[in-house]
Amino acid sequence: MAERTIRARTYVIVCAVLILLTVLTLAVSFFHLPGRWHVTVGLLIALCKGSLVVLFFMHLIISSRLTWIVVAVTVFWFLILLVLTMTDYLTRNLVPYVPGH
Secondary structure, three states: OOOOOOOHHHHHHHHHHHHHHHHHHHHHHHOOOOOOHHHHHHHHHHHHHHHHHHHHHOOHHHOOHHHHHHHHHHHHHHHHHHHHHHHHHHOOOOOOOOOOO
16 A cells, blocks of 8 residues: 655645745734734634644644544634633623722
8 A cells, every 4th residue: 555645845835835824924913903803813824824734744634534533623622722711811801890899
């Protein structure tokens, strides 16, 4: 059975995309975005970069089905924790500060 591999050209393309996404992260940091959009855009760019690293440089794209299941369960739990964290972060100022209580 032939072993599946990723070509060197693919690694170069993925590396170039990661560099472009890093430049995009830097560019977005200079924009004045309203509200909490800096966090949202930053997390979306980080999600793209992390996905590329896991898929290509950690060879998930050519891994077995069991590895995919483990990653899916991990992403599921990460999303639960992210939603809980963002719920806390986004609702911090809804209750006014009452001194003495």
